[in-house]
Amino acid sequence: MAEQAYTVVSDSETTGEEKTSSTFPEIAIGIDIGTSQCSVAVWNGSQVELLRNTRNRKLMRSYVTFKDEVPAGGVSDELAHEYDMLSGAAIFNMKRLIGRVDTDPVVHASKSLPFLVQTLDIGVRPFIAALVNNMWRSTTPEEVLAIFLVELRAMAEVKLKRPVRNVVLTIPVSFSRFQLTRIERACAMAGLHVLRLMPEPTAVALLYAQQQQQSSHENMGSGSEKIALIFNMGAGYCDVAITATAGGVSQIKALAGSTVGGEDLLQNLMHHLLPNMDDLFSSHGIEEIKRMGLLRVATQDAIHKLSSDISVPINLDLGNGTKLSKVLDRAEFEEVNKGVFEKCEALIKRCLQDAKLEAEDVHDVIIVGGCSYIPMVRNIVTSICKRDELYSGMNPMEAAVRGAALEGAVASGISDPFGNLDLLTIQATPLSIGIQADGSNFVPIINQNTTTPVRKEQIFTTVHDNQTEALILVYEGDEKTVEENHLLGYFKITGIPPAPKGVPEINVCMDIDASNVLRVFAGVMLRGMPYMEVRMPTVDDGHGWSAQALHKTYGSNLDVVTVQKKTQH
Amino acid sequence: MASSSSSSFLLSTSITSSKLSSASPPPCSVTFHSRPFSVSAAYTTADRATTSSTSTTSTIGTPTSLYEVLGIQTGANFHEIKSAYRKLARVLHPDVVKLQQNSSAEEFIRVQSAYATLSDPEKRANYDRKLFGSRIARPVVSSAGGRSHYPVRRRWETDQCW
Numbered sequence: 001m002a003e004q005a006y007t008v009v010s011d012s013e014t015t016g017e018e019k020t021s022s023t024f025p026e027i028a029i030g031i032d033i034g035t036s037q038c039s040v041a042v043w044n045g046s047q048v049e050l051l052r053n054t055r056n057r058k059l060m061r062s063y064v065t066f067k068d069e070v071p072a073g074g075v076s077d078e079l080a081h082e083y084d085m086l087s088g089a090a091i092f093n094m095k096r097l098i099g100r101v102d103t104d105p106v107v108h109a110s111k112s113l114p115f116l117v118q119t120l121d122i123g124v125r126p127f128i129a130a131l132v133n134n135m136w137r138s139t140t141p142e143e144v145l146a147i148f149l150v151e152l153r154a155m156a157e158v159k160l161k162r163p164v165r166n167v168v169l170t171i172p173v174s175f176s177r178f179q180l181t182r183i184e185r186a187c188a189m190a191g192l193h194v195l196r197l198m199p200e201p202t203a204v205a206l207l208y209a210q211q212q213q214q215s216s217h218e219n220m221g222s223g224s225e226k227i228a229l230i231f232n233m234g235a236g237y238c239d240v241a242i243t244a245t246a247g248g249v250s251q252i253k254a255l256a257g258s259t260v261g262g263e264d265l266l267q268n269l270m271h272h273l274l275p276n277m278d279d280l281f282s283s284h285g286i287e288e289i290k291r292m293g294l295l296r297v298a299t300q301d302a303i304h305k306l307s308s309d310i311s312v313p314i315n316l317d318l319g320n321g322t323k324l325s326k327v328l329d330r331a332e333f334e335e336v337n338k339g340v341f342e343k344c345e346a347l348i349k350r351c352l353q354d355a356k357l358e359a360e361d362v363h364d365v366i367i368v369g370g371c372s373y374i375p376m377v378r379n380i381v382t383s384i385c386k387r388d389e390l391y392s393g394m395n396p397m398e399a400a401v402r403g404a405a406l407e408g409a410v411a412s413g414i415s416d417p418f419g420n421l422d423l424l425t426i427q428a429t430p431l432s433i434g435i436q437a438d439g440s441n442f443v444p445i446i447n448q449n450t451t452t453p454v455r456k457e458q459i460f461t462t463v464h465d466n467q468t469e470a471l472i473l474v475y476e477g478d479e480k481t482v483e484e485n486h487l488l489g490y491f492k493i494t495g496i497p498p499a500p501k502g503v504p505e506i507n508v509c510m511d512i513d514a515s516n517v518l519r520v521f522a523g524v525m526l527r528g529m530p531y532m533e534v535r536m537p538t539v540d541d542g543h544g545w546s547a548q549a550l551h552k553t554y555g556s557n558l559d560v561v562t563v564q565k566k567t568q569h
Numbered sequence: 570m571a572s573s574s575s576s577s578f579l580l581s582t583s584i585t586s587s588k589l590s591s592a593s594p595p596p597c598s599v600t601f602h603s604r605p606f607s608v609s610a611a612y613t614t615a616d617r618a619t620t621s622s623t624s625t626t627s628t629i630g631t632p633t634s635l636y637e638v639l640g641i642q643t644g645a646n647f648h649e650i651k652s653a654y655r656k657l658a659r660v661l662h663p664d665v666v667k668l669q670q671n672s673s674a675e676e677f678i679r680v681q682s683a684y685a686t687l688s689d690p691e692k693r694a695n696y697d698r699k700l701f702g703s704r705i706a707r708p709v710v711s712s713a714g715g716r717s718h719y720p721v722r723r724r725w726e727t728d729q730c731w
Contacts, residue, residue, distance in 0.1 A: 225651060249655045411664055424662055451681050453663060453674045513674060514663035 028166035028195045028412045029156055030203070030404025033145070035095045035236030035263060036370060038062045038074075039401040040156055043409035047420070048402045051159045059397060061085070063092035064144045066130040066137055075151035082300075086114045086293030088131030088284075091144045095172075096236045096263060098141035098186075099179030102126040103544070106259050109267060112281060114289045114296075123544035131289070142182055146189035153190055168196045168408040170203050170400045172237035173257025173430045176486045177476055177518060181538055195411050197516060199430060201230040201241030202252050203403030204368055204394070206425050208243065209250035210406060211393055214420070227253075227357065228364040228391070231348060231381050232400065233371035235262040238344055240351040242362070248419075252428040254355035254449045256347045262303075262371050265337050270299045272336045273314065273324055280322075291318045298324075306330050307373045334376045341376055348384045354449050359386045368396040427452050433510055433518065435460075436473040436482045437560050445510045448478055452516065457509035459525070460560040466498040470506055471550065471558035472522050474537045487547050488518075489537025492558065496524050506560055507531075634700055638683035643697075647688065654684040 029042045029051075037059045040051045050058040053075055061074035066089050079085055085092060093113060100107050102119035107126050110117045116136050118127040129136035156164045171183060180197055187194050208228050216224075225246040232239045239257040243250045271277055274295060281292045298316045305312040311329035318324070334341065352359065365385045371377050373396075382390065394402075409416075410423050428451050434444035437460055446456050462470060470493045477485030496504045505525040512518050523531030539546050636643045639653045659665060661677040686692045 246651075247655055247659075249658055251655075251658075422659075424659060424664060426658060426662065451685070453678060454681070455678055 025412050028168050028408030030168045030401050030408045032170045032401035034234050041401045041405035048405045053155050063090045064147045065090040066132045071147050073148040073151040075155050082297050083293050088114045088289045091115050091130050094141040094144045099182035142186045145186035149190035165193050166195045167192045168404045170200045170404050171197045173199045173239040173255045200400045201232045201239045204230045204399045205243035205250045206406050207403040209245045212245050213248040226363040229362045230366045232369045234369040237261050240347045242355040248423045251426040254351045255430040256351040260343045264340050268337050306333050345380050364391040366391040368399040372396040431476050432478050433476050437562050440482050442475050442482045442485050452512045453514050455511045459563045460506045461502050461563050462504050463559045463561050465501050468496045469494050469558050470560050489539050491534050635683035650687050
């Protein structure tokens with residue numbers, strides 16, 4: 001086969017015909033790993049091109065099948081039928097599972113998947129396993145993702161006839177920084193270097209910026225500014241972004257995201273069709289898995305059909321005497337998923353509010369992702385944004401990966417003689433980052449929707465007299481108390497000179513660079529006292545546990561409180 | 570097939586990054602650029618740049634007002650502010666200037682901070698009051714008697730924590 005031709009060569013070792021890779025910087029490829037589907041695109045010198053696999057597909061299913069010792073992913077593999085993915089041997093939805101602990105509701109919702117997701121509900125990583133030769137073989141979302149990325153990389157190397165190392169990956173807005181480290185880990189396992197992890201709607205925003213620039217070759221830098229609202233809903237996540245675009249510069253004004261997507265629609269409908277589904281399938285026996293697969297495929301088909309039809313008949317024999325026969329109409333589907341749609345609505349409203357904009361201020365409303373075909377989703381978006389028409393210049397399934405490929409080219413330092421790459425995304429932080437202070441309050445230092453790169457700082461002080469040490473617990477999120485936010489990491493400041501409480505000044509500074517790397521600096525404001533620098537403070541596992549253990553051991557002994565900003569004198 | 574051979578390489582045993590380190594960079598080196606950075610210098614840049622011309626932190630001539638940071642007239646309208654910001658972003662954003670990472674992030678942050686104040690009507694009004702309060706008010710104050718400008722300027726400085 002043609003694939004045999006590819007070998008991973010080192011940078012110095014070029015095969016003669018491809019001089020481009022050595023004389024020019026390597027162009028990073030864009031990868032969109034979706035919960036359900038994935039795609040790869042690259043700047044080919046004049047435009048963005050989606051890479052096709054050996055079966056000539058641009059969109060590939062995101063799954064890995066474990067058979068004996070050799071796993072096969074959806075890049076090269078072709079399923080004889082959808083049921084093959086549901087035999088228990090295939091792991092999918094890894095994007096929903098990655099970097100989550102077993103107390104997470106999303107992990108619990110994944111228990112109805114055909115492969116094994118087991119939880120102990122104590123805040124550690126869940127047990128995930130694929131059925132191989134009637135045995136549950138354990139794996140991790142990172143491993144599954146890495147296997148999948150290795151296949152993608154191999155495919156891209158064959159197509160591009162060069163080694164592929166640098167990538168721009170799109171990620172959901174709601175991903176925590178811990179989840180980002182898991183994605184990076186998976187990429188490293190697959191031998192890929194992450195140039196950027198780009199929130200999906202911001203990748204779409206970059207594509208939009210390019211389209212706007214191409215359509216108006218006017219004076220750049222000034223020109224008319226256009227506000228776009230981007231709504232992206234796939235199988236696993238829903239994201240909203242608002243961007244201000246002019247002269248090829250896309251500035252992200254606000255981001256909002258949630259773990260809600262097509263998978264939730266599917267599960268809600270499955271539970272609606274078969275209310276005792278969880279009991280029937282909880283044992284994960286071979287027969288149960290098969291039945292679950294039948295139900296899943298039938299439900300998925302029904303949802304797809306309801307995008308164009310008003311009603312759809314469902315006839316399903318689950319084999320054990322359970323038969324389903326009914327006509328499902330669109331209204332019923334919408335009623336069952338009312339909660340999901342309400343969440344989508346709330347996200348758009350919040351994003352507009354955060355951007356300090358009214359629906360009327362938005363010039364273009366862009367809707368992308370697999371769920372963009374669902375009439376109710378379109379209704380929600382058009383009604384909140386008060387318009388009849390949505391932006392039509394993009395393929396909803398390809399927009400994100402195209403944007404990622406553009407960012408890949410821009411971030412690799414590639415320039416285009418026709419100015420098609422005179423683009424820039426000015427990113428913003430999707431979640432606030434701060435520390436625990438004033439008891440168990442979360443005190444943000446870098447607020448949500450702050451433009452990056454950024455550096456912010458705040459002064460804290462001690463809570464006890466003669467307190468010589470202070471504990472800095474770094475959290476991410478937008479809830480008021482730390483328990484509801486995500487613990488990123490912690491460290492201790494020592495050497496605080498003995499003084500009455502409230503006197504020592506502890507400076508905590510946070511810095512996010514253009515590659516979205518977070519650093520936390522903290523120290524006592526005294527000449528000659530060294531500061532602590534902690535890069536991307538990361539707890540590896542057991543997030544809830546570490547915080548509990550710290551609290552148990554130290555109580556409030558090492559706490560800090562905020563210093564009120566002096567407004568007088 | 571090439572793809573399956575590389576995947577079996579990954580899966581045949583448990584995956585450890587050390588096993589793969591010859592073929593791939595270790596996870597840490599992937600994104601953690603190290604660039605020299607000093608907290609004490611950073612934490613005062615914005616304030617000093619705008620309140621006192623004797624700042625020592627900046628490498629280039631230090632602008633004395635946020636308007637100068639963006640290179641615009643003090644009476645610039647919203648549109649001009651935005652367009653100036655965008656023009657500077659195209660030059661100073663670290664994605665554009667990769668060779669001098671160190672300075673570009675600093676400068677972009679300063680431009681961003683100026684823009685954040687001037688593009689918000691309320692913050693701009695506050696800023697203008699303090700900026701012009703201390704400049705234009707000079708003759709008024711001197712005629713009114715020996716009232717110091719410092720309280721005004723100090724208050725602004727502490728407000729502008731970024």
